[in-house]
Amino acid sequence: MESNFSKQILIPFVQSINAHPMAPALNIAGTPYTYLQLAQRIAAIRQALRQHTSSHTIAALAIHDDIDTYASIFALWMEGKAYVPLHPNQPLERNQGIIGQVGTTLILDSADTSPFHALNTTRLKSVDPASSLTDWVSTPDHQLAYILFTSGSTGVPKGVTISRRNISAFLDSFWQTGIHIDHTDRCLQAFDLTFDVSVQSFLVALTRGACLYTVPYGMVKYLYVAQLIQQQHITFGAMAPSMLTYLRPYFDELDASSLRACILTAEACPTDLMEEWFHCATNTDIYDFYGPTEATIYCTYYKLSRHAPNLSANGIISIGHPLANVHALILADDGNPVSGQEKGELCISGDQVTPGYWNNADKNAEAFFLHDDDGTPRRYYHTGDLCYRHPSGNIMYCGRIDQQAKIQGFRVELGEIEYHAREYSNRQHRAVAIAFQNASALTEIALFVESPEEDPAPLLAYLRSKLPGYMVPTRILYRPTFPLNASDKINRTQLKSEIQ
């Protein structure tokens, strides 16, 4: 019997190759690569993997913007192995630390010169793919598909393991949202391969025979994506709201009419930005997808309405309903489900939830728990996200729990301050509120506003008119643009470090 992973990923991918061998699978830096070329590279890498001395089932993969990197992922999967991405632009010490944690000697790299003792895939001659399209290694769904290392609070990266069951359940959930992709689509891949939305981006395209357009390293991403949308007529793509914020001043110039469907993800999705994006993306269904890496890419979604008001809280679009293979609970501080529209921590269960962090028993004990759902015990993941359920059943996102601060004993949601600061600028400027400890170890709030320097007095007066005194920031700091982290989210850590 075929595994779910085969049914959801390998079989549809091979069908793409067989049905459209001469159609482009990838478009990398303007160069198209056909499904046949991709299959030939996969066959070559599979052959090399079989001859390799290392029998490790987890391979470290140096990720480059090239055909061999994508071919390596499928080759590893077909050989029953998992991959751990290593970003060549990240410090060597960090990458070596990840290799050390995983304990693998199987490393793949397509660079001419690799800092690792790696199998160089570019030296492998392409191979006729015929046999390798049907004879993949039978692998049970509980085996891993990939491990993504994210920053850990202790300073050591922590690895989120994603099993074949997780990724199959995700893809099954994804297709049940009604998003349709076929061989005529041109799909965007705007995420780094160390970030899990990249997996959605390439799987959705390549399992449906579509063409995937990547963003080369070293490019100004928002500009390159705008060019792809306009010149390559991209029809589907996932992007971070921050990227659209960069493009916002140019919406009136950007022709995004080719986009049929667009997913906003990776950070909170502002209502006002979406209203403007609808005017630019005139033929587009827009979705807000939410999910932590631990629940495999996405676990809830909300389809925005072009003509009717969209559900929002503090100017942030609802994250909607759980995907088909996801259970969601909102728990109060005492561990019991909240009642009505009370706020609490969103907790996620189901086949998409990771088996756990790699070799990290302490973190696993902290992050996962069993909860009895009407007689059925289920394993849940603490997302750390503060949410409540709207009477319509949609989940409303209110920020990170750790973005709550206690000021003079009052619980303060920083998102509320940010909302009013944005409203003050008629939604023209983004705002980030950050709680910090002053020299006397008292908690204060600093508010960063993304705009040129100006007199903060009118803004403070406005905030005083909207918020209780303890919620009014004690510092207002202006920045022309906000720094982003590697996942294109506003880099709150860097902003916090700038508070004097």
Added chain:
Amino acid sequence: MTEEEIYQKLTDLFCKTFKRDGIVVTADTSAADIPEWTSLTYMNLVFEIEQTFGFTVKLKDMMSWQRVGDMVQTINRKVNGN
């Protein structure tokens, strides 16, 4: 404004935006030559160009800028009508 003056002003803006002294800006300079050239710093650079040269940079301008020489051509056209 002469082309030489444009290059001089751009050199100052590059050093200010990328927070590094001694950046040599030539017609062939591109993102690949400056490691600090990111989405964020580029946005700042465009902002500085608008402030310094007194015109609004369009999306199609930025899309045509493969290297600094293209940038200078746009600035020359907008500022001097060339």
